[in-house]
Amino acid sequence: MHIDLNGKTALVTGSTQGIGFAIAKGLAQAGAHVIINGRKADVVDAAVAKLQQAVSGAKVQGLAGDLATAEGCRQALASVPQVDILVNNLGVFALQDFFDTPDEEWERFFQVNVMSGVRLSRAYAPKMAERGWGRIIFISSESGLNIPADMIHYGFTKTSNLSISRGLAKRMAGTGVTVNAILPGPTLSEGLQEMLKDDQAASGASLEETAAAFVMKNRPTSIIQRAASMEEVANMAVYIASPQASATTGAALRVDGGVVDTIA
Known part of the structure; x- marks a missing residue:
């Protein structure tokens, strides 16, 4: 299978390292114009340079800004008014007991892991629908199904990603825009x-x-x-972003190594 994303623009949030960077690299290798995002300009610039070195001829640019905030999203949308592929990868995690997790930490996790994707999807999806093609991907986690007892606040946000992606897929029915979630396991x-x-x-x-x-x-x-390797997770994202995945939407796609013990 040859995946060709030439002519497509992809924004990968939280992509200066980790799974996000691996997805950005995979999309660039498939020919997409990739936008790397992080909070700090110097870190974003370094990631852009790293990707350009890794992928000969890569079409890549940086977008510095805190997408966990409404203002950060507004600034991003002013800079990048439309994309063809949106990968909502931005996220945080931390081990913390339920009884030691204050309201402020619940709110922080919700804004970073959930609302960043909500705001960007709400802005970009209608424009995708107008053009008759688009891909929105939420990076959830096996922890969204297999809620960890030592970070319940994190598992809650990843379950939220699944609910939003499924519901938004239904909302975008018939538009040519697919919406899916990917559930990595230990990576x-x-x-x-x-x-x-x-x-x-x-x-x-x-x-x-x-x-x-x-x-x-x-x-x-x-x-x-x-x-799993980061590339193994990225491979799923690149496929789901492709024209070949046009019949896959509303799905929770596990790259968890079989951790979640269910056949569904």
């Missing part, structure tokens, strides 16, 4: 690498071996019995 991103660095140093094992041990301890239902 070997920079965040996980940082979290595991002490364990890796203590064991002397490779990063991949340390991550696999972490997965089997914390997600023992994993069928692949390891962490």
Whole structure:
């Protein structure tokens, strides 16, 4: 299958590193004009340069701004008034017990993980519909189904992503705009690498071996019995963004290694 996204513009939120950067790279490799987003201009510039180095001839630009705020979204929309592909990847996570999580943290997670995607989708989807083609992707998580007891506030936001993507897909019926959610499982991103660095140093094992041990301890239902690579998650996003995925909408697409123990 050859995926050709030449002529398409894609905005990937929260994409200076991790899964977001991997998705931006995959879209650029398929020919899309990619917009990388992060809060700090210098970090965005560095990510743009990194992507241009990684993908010869990549069409890429930066968009610095805090999309977790209404004002940040307004500024982004003024700078980039329309896109063909919107990947709502921006998100935060943290381990915190339910009884120690204050209102302010619930609100922060909601604004970053949920409302950023709501605001951008609300602005871009009608313009996609006018052109008769568009792709909106929410990066949810297996934690949206398998709610972690040690970060309930995070799981709540990822379940919200699923509800919004399903409902918006119905709302966009017949327009040529598809809306889907991707549910990564444990993924070997920079965040996980940082979290595991002490364990890796203590064991002397490779990063991949340390991550696999972490997965089997914390997600023992994993069928692949390891962490996914960022590229494996990005591959799903690139396909869903493509013309070939025109019959896939309203779906919760798991790239969780089989962690969620259900056949549906």
